[in-house]
Ligand SMILES: Cc1cc2nc3c(=O)[nH]c(=O)nc-3n(C[C@H](O)[C@H](O)[C@H](O)COP(=O)(O)O)c2cc1C
């Protein structure tokens with residue numbers, strides 16, 4: 001746990017710390033600058049409470065959500081995180097098999113220590129229908145970006161996640177202190193191997209550079225795969241992205257690793273969801289650690305939420321089994337919270353059920369779905385969401 005909230009009785013980050021080299025633990029755990037955004041991601045959830053609804057009767061509970069034409073069994077996915085072989089020798093294939101076995105879609109990234117084709121193959125061993133998306137940073141050389149896209153498409157990825165919060169690399173305080181800037185011998189960002197302009201057998205550094213909307217338009221021309229923008233926090237950017245044909249958004253501050261002054265993801269979510277107004281699915285990640293965090297994010301307009309570090313901690317301590325168990329436990333925790341909130345389906349969670357913790361919440365006198373309660377600054381009408 002990195003926020004100030006007490007962790008669960010068993011703290012996965014602490015268990016993982018004992019398994020990892022200190023500089024690798026710090027790379028995974030750390031954030032940018034003073035790590036304010038990192039802490040805030042978790043703390044912001046702690047400042048919100050859920051108002052349960054009562055006497056809503058029973059029926060079959062169904063946690064499925066529809067995202068880009070596929071039914072996901074639960075509103076949960078694995079966010080892209082780099083270098084899984086630093087956490088466990090089995091690396092990304094173990095994560096992929098575990099996520100697929102737990103019924104959770106996986107976003108594998110360009111910074112994986114396993115090539116995308118091998119990650120997708122591993123996921124499909126566990127579930128031939130497994131959903132795998134590929135995350136990339138637009139590269140300054142168009143032919144390099146094009147080759148990455150081609151590899152992801154050939155591998156069977158069903159969407160491209162373009163991370164747009166990284167015009168430059170954030171200041172990772174812990175990495176600077178530890179002098180950690182290279183992977184150990186034998187590990188590499190395998191998707192960057194054998195690219196145009198790179199000598200055969202070698203890898204090239206991943207560039208973080210200030211791409212623009214035109215670069216995104218060129219990517220749109222390169223591929224028919226759905227495009228998902230990751231790292232959107234400003235509602236005007238969200239609107240602009242949807243106007244330009246982006247298929248989904250991920251509200252994210254990159255786990256507090258880029259702009260330290262950025263708001264917590266869950267605090268940025270209502271404004272982005274309001275701006276998008278149901279035109280495309282809005283996903284979010286950052287600080288999600290328990291079922292109630294998932295429920296809060298859904299009530300505030302997310303279709304599904306991603307987890308980053310919890311997967312790394314589970315991989316470090318328990319390998320493939322550990323990841324499967326952690327994802328299954330999170331999924332089950334959400335299902336219980338949904339039931340305790342009086343819901344049968346994810347879309348039963350509505351913004352009027354989110355109130356500030358530590359303050360009497362205002363009497364808002366609105367029936368669920370009629371409009372945004374006055375304690376929320378943005379309109380989040382239930383009818384604006386499509387499921
Ligand atoms: C060690 C680490 C590596 C990451 N690598 C990437 C990456 O390569 N691409 C990316 O878009 N986001 C990356 N992220 C950000 C995650 O996708 C995600 O936004 C974040 O971890 C969510 O917050 P959480 O860790 O609190 O769940 C990384 C995060 C961590 C912790």
Ligand SMILES: CCCCCCC(=O)C(=O)O
Nearest residue numbers: 082111169206207208257
């Ligand atoms: C210069 C790119 C290195 C890989 C980036 C991984 C990442 O996004 C992170 O947060 O770390």
